[in-house]
Amino acid sequence: MRNILERADKFLCIYLGLKSTKIVPQIVEKKRTQLKVWHTESFKRHVHKVLVNKINLKMIDDNNKEKLGIAIGKMIASNVVVSFDEIVIKKD
Amino acid sequence: MKDINNFSTSIHSVLKGLIEAKSNRDNVKFTGYQLASALDMPRSIITKLTHPDVSKRIVNPKIETLLKIVEYFKSDGFDITIDDLLGMNSPSIDIQSQPLIINKEIQTISLYSLSNAKKRLGSVEVKLPYAIKNAHAFYLEEDVEPFFKVGSIFIVNLNCNPSNNDLIAIKYNSSEKIQIRKYCKRKNKIILLALNNQDEELVLMPTQVCSILGVVIQINAKT
Numbered sequence: 662m663r664n665i666l667e668r669a670d671k672f673l674c675i676y677l678g679l680k681s682t683k684i685v686p687q688i689v690e691k692k693r694t695q696l697k698v699w700h701t702e703s704f705k706r707h708v709h710k711v712l713v714n715k716i717n718l719k720m721i722d723d724n725n726k727e728k729l730g731i732a733i734g735k736m737i738a739s740n741v742v743v744s745f746d747e748i749v750i751k752k753d
Numbered sequence: 754m755k756d757i758n759n760f761s762t763s764i765h766s767v768l769k770g771l772i773e774a775k776s777n778r779d780n781v782k783f784t785g786y787q788l789a790s791a792l793d794m795p796r797s798i799i800t801k802l803t804h805p806d807v808s809k810r811i812v813n814p815k816i817e818t819l820l821k822i823v824e825y826f827k828s829d830g831f832d833i834t835i836d837d838l839l840g841m842n843s844p845s846i847d848i849q850s851q852p853l854i855i856n857k858e859i860q861t862i863s864l865y866s867l868s869n870a871k872k873r874l875g876s877v878e879v880k881l882p883y884a885i886k887n888a889h890a891f892y893l894e895e896d897v898e899p900f901f902k903v904g905s906i907f908i909v910n911l912n913c914n915p916s917n918n919d920l921i922a923i924k925y926n927s928s929e930k931i932q933i934r935k936y937c938k939r940k941n942k943i944i945l946l947a948l949n950n951q952d953e954e955l956v957l958m959p960t961q962v963c964s965i966l967g968v969v970i971q972i973n974a975k976t
Contacts, residue, residue: 690845694949696900698848714900718976728851733900734972735846737948738935739918742854742882744973748906750864750892752875 675703684720689713689732696736698729718745764819765810767838769803771826773940792821806953858884862908867891869929870966879908881971887911889967891922891931893975898949904975907933911967920948920969926962933969 675682682703690697696713702720713733718726730743737743776783785799792799798818801811819835826833857880866872877890885908893905909922915936923945924931934945934955943957955963 686848688845689848694898714902714976724853725848727853728848730974731851731854732846732848735851736844737900737972738920738969739916741920741969742971744880744971745976746880746973748877748879748973750875750877753873 682720683722684717684725686716686721686725686729686732689729689736691736696733764814764838764840765803767833767840768799768822771831771833772803774831775826775829777940788822788825792825794818794821854882857881860884860888862888862890864890864892864906865931866894867907867931867933868894870924870931871929877906877973879906879971879973881908885910885912885970888970891933897933900974901948901972902975906973906975907969908971908973909967910970913968913970915965915968920972921945922966922969923963924966926964931966936965 684700684702686698686700687708688699690699697710698713698716699708699710700716701708716729721729726745730745734742772783772785772788785803786796789796789799798811798814801809802814802818804810819838823833823835823838859878859880861876861878864874864877866874874892879890881888887910889909889911891907891909893901893903893907896902897905907920907922915921917936917938919936921934921936922931923934933948935948937944937946945955945957947954
């Protein structure tokens with residue numbers, strides 16, 4: 662019973678926007694020279710199509726971000742991976 | 754205007770590919786001139802459609818011209834549509850089926866500027882799909898359309914020979930600027946395509962005054 666209530670609570674929190682929605686990237690496609698990502702959002706039935714550089718990476722979890730980078734890399738060239746990890750430059 | 758340029762880019766590459774494919778299949782050299790004769794149109798139209806320089810290409814070909822080209826190649830046994838010629842049938846990759854990289858190697862790599870290979874900017878600690886003995890990182894100082902923003906970092910494996918469709922870093926002997934290009938083998942030629950699909954492509958010649966530094970294995974994209 663407690664589990665069910667916790668699940669219902671979690672569901673309602675997400676539904677009411679008390680927790681952030683998630684983006685799940687599905688397909689990356691190359692249209693002429695542009696790269697587009699098809700993705701789905703929590704509680705939305707339709708698929709969104711956005712340019713790769715316009716996608717909100719903050720709403721994508723780490724695993725999906727990594728998969729997105731691998732797919733973009735394959736679309737750009739062979740044997741290359743795109744990473745969205747933050748990099749700190751250590752100056753000499 | 755941008756869309757028209759994109760169309761001209763796809764027609765250019767698809768048509769060149771078709772002419773080459775026909776030459777390879779028939780084992781007889783097939784040229785743009787022969788195509789123009791077969792289509793009963795001026796040679797200059799095919800030349801302008803396949804011109805390597807973007808600024809010299811036709812940017813608005815007649816539908817009749819495109820239909821003639823498609824019909825010719827279809828009747829010759831090629832499975833091609835007008836959408837293919839215009840680059841409308843876009844390739845896609847399923848993101849969810851991509852395997853995650855489990856064991857990543859954390860390495861500290863020297864960072865240089867892409868606009869000046871001698872300018873060391875410091876070092877970066879990056880997670881790589883596999884360990885590399887000799888690598889350099891290059892910092893992008895100007896946006897590269899359509900995707901990479903200033904601050905993106907290209908990790909280059911200096912001990913790796915390029916293979917077809919790899920991204921490579923090249924350096925002209927006369928300058929310290931480094932360019933990222935796509936290494937493509939077409940018949941006996943090696944073509945270096947620009948990352949943005951807009952700049953002119955280079956044909957790698959023995960006399961070329963540029964050298965290949967290595968193969969790009971990872972791009973840390975600035976978002």
